Amino acid sequence: MLEKEIVIIGAGPAGLSASIEASRAGAKVLIVDSNIKPGGQLFKQIHKFFGSSAHKSGTRGINIGKDLVSQAEENGVEIWLRSTVIGLFPGNKVGIERGGDNEKKELITIKAGKIIIATGASENAVRFKGWTKPGVMGAGAAQTMVNVNYVRPGNKVVMVGSGNVGLIVSYQLMQAGCEVAALVEAAPKIGGYAVHAAKIRRAGVPIYVKHTITEVRGKDRVEEVIISEVNEKFEPIHGTEKSIKADVVAIGAGLKPSIELARLLNCELTFNPVFGGNIPIHNKDMETSNEGVYIAGDVTGVEEANTALEEGRIAGISAANKLGYIDDDTANINKEEIWKRLKGLRLGPFGERRLAAKKQILDEYETRIGKTICK
Known part of the structure; x- marks a missing residue:
């Protein structure tokens, strides 16, 4: 059985940004994705992003994707493409079918120190x-x-x-x-x-x-x-x-979070129509009810790419922090700054309902899970 410090499932904006933050801190990171190249939805988005300069305003999604992939590779992130996670098991074990098309397929089990689920959403x-x-x-x-x-x-x-x-x-x-x-x-x-x-x-x-x-x-x-x-x-x-x-x-009738892998680990779920249906409850570290299992991006509730990028950063910092690569004070300062940016993204006529819904999810985590999981 292979061992990896952090296994990230999904090479979209959330997964890539999580990998960059964790690898910059020194953690050894593996990303697993079933597609033929990393980047997820960003490589379909040829239009320019809105928002502030902090959120790549005026930059096309495809160029943001290329930049993220380059940063991940420069920081030593290992990326397995044409690889499908076929199971998550107690003890943070990840079952992967690697290879596809003309490649020989192999079944691999990895023991992960931390898992970040960034599986995105599927179309209704x-x-x-x-x-x-x-x-x-x-x-x-x-x-x-x-x-x-x-x-x-x-x-x-x-x-x-x-x-x-x-x-x-x-x-x-x-x-x-x-x-x-x-x-x-x-x-x-x-x-x-x-x-x-x-x-x-x-x-x-x-x-x-x-x-x-x-x-x-x-x-x-x-x-x-x-x-x-x-x-x-x-x-x-x-x-x-x-x-x-x-x-x-x-x-184009909306999206629903892809929570299948979170279900396999029996992560606590909640139904939230604002975010597209059932989602795993999580805290401000993006940690689920299962210790050491984090989520980021549309699997936490359908929003947009900038939100996924920010949530990925929080998950990456949190995982690296728990592994001892970032001290608590630095991690908390960085995460608070990101949460402020997320609040800004969730303002305005389209965002206030999401801001209220996210608070509800965080409160629900505190009520249902409390201090039994997060230390």
Whole structure:
């Protein structure tokens, strides 16, 4: 059995930033990721980030990802790609299937001093008649095709969902040469930032609020999309159907935290609709109810990349601190500064609910776990 001081599951923004903080302090860090290259969602984000200079304002996500990977490698972080964590076991043991495609696969068990789960989130599905036909996919899948694999998913797209994902991916699909035939939103107003919606409107894309998709038609794949108006209960209104010719339906209906690995360790969970569903409760060190197991990024509740970066930094500092690489005073000062930046990210009309929800989770940890885990 191999032994590693810190094993981080997920090479996205949270995992990479955690690895950088821990490795800078001197800890030996291994990142495990099932993808063919590190960076996670950042390599799909060709748009420029918002916010302050501290949060890479004006920098494209793909460039932030490249910088993080470089920093991790410069600090000696070991990165295993095409490697899937297939189990977490008591005693901080990590089961990994390493290798893929033409590589020989091997099963490896690692005893980790600390574990950081940074598995991100997965896309929500929307079911309707014909929803399993080829051509129906998540908005994130469509974004991966055009921005990572340089393949258009089709020629004419109907986007379902007007959150930031739906709006941004719609624009990026147009940049890749696709026609966005319509954007469909069940709510009475657009859910994402106005700056993203304005780009879609200026491009002439029709946006149907108070509408939902009810059916896709086609012999072997999507050829026609049927949408309908909805009532106040979000039920389709008979007689309001509209037909749109398209060969792709991209669904941007939100994300849910990928908590499967936390479940394997029986980490205490809580349901929080603001953050996308069930999430592991954690304290301000990002430590779960299982001592030595930390979480960071969208697995703690769906937000955005800057938040994931900051939470990863806290988890990395906390793990290195518990291993003795950072003294308590330095660790606490650094973590408090990061929490201040996180509070700033969670202000404003889109953030205050998240700020209140995060406080609720921290309070719940204190109530349910108390001082029995954290020393």
